[in-house]
Amino acid sequence: MHLFGILLRLAWRNLWRNHRRTIIMLGAIGVGVWAMIFMTALTRGMVDQMITDSIGVLPGHVQMHHPDYRDDPSISNRVSISDAALNEKFDDADFEAWASRVRVPAVITSERESRGVTLLGVDPAAERDISFFDYDEVEGRFLESASDQGIVIGKRLAETLETEIGKRIVLMSQDPENDIADRGFRIVGLYSANTKAIEQAYAYIGKTTAQKMLRVDDATTEVVFLGEDYRNVEPVYEAVTSAVDDTVLVQRWFDIDTYLGTMLGVMDGFVLVWVVVIFLALSFGLVNTLVMAVFERVREIGLMLALGMKPASILGQILIESMFLLALGLAVGNFLAWATIVPLQDGIDISVVAEGMEMWGASSMLYPKLYASDMILASGVVLLLGFLASLSPAWRASRYEPVEAITKV
Amino acid sequence: MSAVRCVNLCKTYRQGDQDIKALDHVSIEIDEGDFVCLSAPSGGGKTTLLNAIGGLDIPDSGEVYVAGGRIDNLSKGELADLRLKQIGFVFQAYNLIPVLTARENVEFVMQVQGVPSAERRDKSNAILKEVGLEGLETRRPGEMSGGQQQRVAVARAIASRPALVLADEPTANLDSKTADELMELFTQLNKHHNTTFVIATHDQRVMTYAGRLIRMLDGRIVDDIDQRAA
Ligand SMILES: Nc1ncnc2c1ncn2[C@@H]1O[C@H](COP(=O)(O)OP(=O)(O)OP(=O)(O)O)[C@@H](O)[C@H]1O
Ligand SMILES: [Mg+2]
Numbered sequence: 001m002h003l004f005g006i007l008l009r010l011a012w013r014n015l016w017r018n019h020r021r022t023i024i025m026l027g028a029i030g031v032g033v034w035a036m037i038f039m040t041a042l043t044r045g046m047v048d049q050m051i052t053d054s055i056g057v058l059p060g061h062v063q064m065h066h067p068d069y070r071d072d073p074s075i076s077n078r079v080s081i082s083d084a085a086l087n088e089k090f091d092d093a094d095f096e097a098w099a100s101r102v103r104v105p106a107v108i109t110s111e112r113e114s115r116g117v118t119l120l121g122v123d124p125a126a127e128r129d130i131s132f133f134d135y136d137e138v139e140g141r142f143l144e145s146a147s148d149q150g151i152v153i154g155k156r157l158a159e160t161l162e163t164e165i166g167k168r169i170v171l172m173s174q175d176p177e178n179d180i181a182d183r184g185f186r187i188v189g190l191y192s193a194n195t196k197a198i199e200q201a202y203a204y205i206g207k208t209t210a211q212k213m214l215r216v217d218d219a220t221t222e223v224v225f226l227g228e229d230y231r232n233v234e235p236v237y238e239a240v241t242s243a244v245d246d247t248v249l250v251q252r253w254f255d256i257d258t259y260l261g262t263m264l265g266v267m268d269g270f271v272l273v274w275v276v277v278i279f280l281a282l283s284f285g286l287v288n289t290l291v292m293a294v295f296e297r298v299r300e301i302g303l304m305l306a307l308g309m310k311p312a313s314i315l316g317q318i319l320i321e322s323m324f325l326l327a328l329g330l331a332v333g334n335f336l337a338w339a340t341i342v343p344l345q346d347g348i349d350i351s352v353v354a355e356g357m358e359m360w361g362a363s364s365m366l367y368p369k370l371y372a373s374d375m376i377l378a379s380g381v382v383l384l385l386g387f388l389a390s391l392s393p394a395w396r397a398s399r400y401e402p403v404e405a406i407t408k409v
Numbered sequence: 410m411s412a413v414r415c416v417n418l419c420k421t422y423r424q425g426d427q428d429i430k431a432l433d434h435v436s437i438e439i440d441e442g443d444f445v446c447l448s449a450p451s452g453g454g455k456t457t458l459l460n461a462i463g464g465l466d467i468p469d470s471g472e473v474y475v476a477g478g479r480i481d482n483l484s485k486g487e488l489a490d491l492r493l494k495q496i497g498f499v500f501q502a503y504n505l506i507p508v509l510t511a512r513e514n515v516e517f518v519m520q521v522q523g524v525p526s527a528e529r530r531d532k533s534n535a536i537l538k539e540v541g542l543e544g545l546e547t548r549r550p551g552e553m554s555g556g557q558q559q560r561v562a563v564a565r566a567i568a569s570r571p572a573l574v575l576a577d578e579p580t581a582n583l584d585s586k587t588a589d590e591l592m593e594l595f596t597q598l599n600k601h602h603n604t605t606f607v608i609a610t611h612d613q614r615v616m617t618y619a620g621r622l623i624r625m626l627d628g629r630i631v632d633d634i635d636q637r638a639a
Contacts, residue, residue, distance in 0.1 A: 006520045299503050304506065308521060405503065
């Protein structure tokens with residue numbers, strides 16, 4: 001303990017011997033650590049939002065379909081449980097939200113253009129919490145009930161079709177007998193979404209209206225369930241699975257969207273790689289600083305050895321000095337990260353660059369996410385790798401020959 | 410038992426294409442409680458001999474015994490232990506750790522030895538007072554004169570009460586009055602604690618304090634006088 005005390009003291013004093021160098025190093029480590037955490041928070045925020053945007057809405061966390069619906073998403077592959085029976089099963093269940101809907105491909109035609117869309121026959125009351133837009137922000141109005149006679153489409157689609165609220169369009173799809181099922185609708189509302197692609201994709205009509213148009217009584221093609229957290233969907237999945245038999249297929253979001261599922265997994269790996277890459281850049285400065293420091297102190301290190309201090313203590317002293325430097329740098333970096341990310345958590349407007357990123361579902365606001373686990377990971381990696389990088393200069397110092405140190409005049 | 414015994418020590422350095430015999434078949438025996446001065450012109454081999462005795466440097470041939478044990482075949486770790494626990498050093502060229510204060514420098518050896526802090530503090534204060542550095546305890550080496558630094562080094566060498574003190578030119582930077590005081594202190598320690606002193610010096614005045622004067626020239630012992638007998 002006495003020995004450790006003197007090692008701590010020597011390490012600390014030596015650290016401040018060359019103020020300038022230490023402060024520059026602290027700055028470099030601080031900025032490096034800041035960059036590690038800041039970039040990680042941005043990426044986390046982006047992925048988080050991408051996933052929330054794409055599954056927290058419309059698709060939900062768990063979905064139920066006819067087993068063949070994935071291959072052929074048409075009205076022929078209906079959920080075999082009637083809508084009435086579904087209500088009975090799930091009305092009292094402990095989900096954030098759930099909804100059954102008719103979801104089939106359709107063609108929408110205005111007097112000028114036609115486009116393929118995904119037709120959603122929904123019950124607006126049930127969908128409120130699973131919707132990617134706020135009903136109140138719909139231009140015009142959203143559907144008022146499952147038997148509403150109007151249609152709501154995205155703003156972008158309206159532009160493409162060169163139509164507007166109040167005009168009529170024709171929807172065309174197929175009934176279970178593969179006969180044409182079509183109907184005219186009046187546009188009652190236009191919704192906006194984070195991405196233009198979504199605004200082009202979905203057309204909303206009332207669920208009952210859709211069932212009538214497609215001649216399927218009270219059948220639906222898709223039931224979605226929303227739990228509390230997309231990272232923890234097992235409780236929802238189990239609740240749904242235990243309530244149904246194998247005439248339907250129940251899947252979690254990452255079973256359906258394997259790309260997003262994989263992305264979440266890859267994130268952790270990415271964070272680690274990013275942290276290590278920045279550290280490698282830092283390590284050059286760190287090792288260089290230590291090599292210089294050790295080189296400048298040949299004589300006093302030799303003196304300590306001559307007086308009977310063990311080489312292991314010299315090694316320890318240099319390592320402690322390096323750990324002090326890293327720990328201070330980490331404190332600076334973590335503080336900087338915290339101080340810069342917290343004010344940005346309300347969102348950064350990136351609409352200038354967002355257009356180009358829409359293809360992978362990014363929206364125009366970025367919400368950085370500061371996770372304690374990421375700060376700990378970055379700090380842990382820096383300390384561990386810093387320790388390893390310091391071993392070589394520290395080892396070299398402990399091998400000095402004491403005679404040379406004390407006889408050179 | 411003799412405190413130090415050297416048998417046929419040889420040490421050769423190569424300088425350019427010339428071989429320099431820093432030690433040339435040196436054999437000496439120093440008894441416990443001896444007060445020995447080692448005198449030689451510059452380059453005579455004083456430092457080389459002290460380093461061999463102190464286990465800092467291994468001679469090319471010959472044997473070195475300290476406190477009865479042979480040391481020239483010990484491992485580095487064992488030598489470090491020997492230096493730490495049994496020998497007090499005043500080096501010729503470089504003595505103090507720049508980031509430590511005078512007192513911390515004096516306490517350094519004791520701290521590495523594991524002496525409790527209260528005891529260290531008492532001993533270092535007493536010794537610093539004896540070498541006339543009272544009031545300068547918290548100065549760092551850079552804030553002291555050469556002579557003051559030298560006295561801190563001496564204080565460190567004797568603070569832990571080693572059985573053997575090896576001092577290389579301990580009075581080099583001191584005025585004659587301080588040098589005298591220091592030699593008085595050494596003499597006291599030698600008398601009261603039976604500490605063995607081996608002091609390398611050019612200084613005629615220092616030699617007068619010695620019980621035994623060994624003269625070297627070009628790595629050989631040329632004279633060995635017992636001054637007490639005389
Ligand atoms: N590391 C070394 N490399 C080469 N030659 C050395 C080395 N150390 C000592 N010598 C030589 O060995 C001889 C003895 O040196 P030493 O330092 O023992 O002399 P000294 O009596 O202590 O001299 P001084 O009074 O100047 O300190 C000298 O000729 C010196 O040049
Ligand atoms: Mg010398």
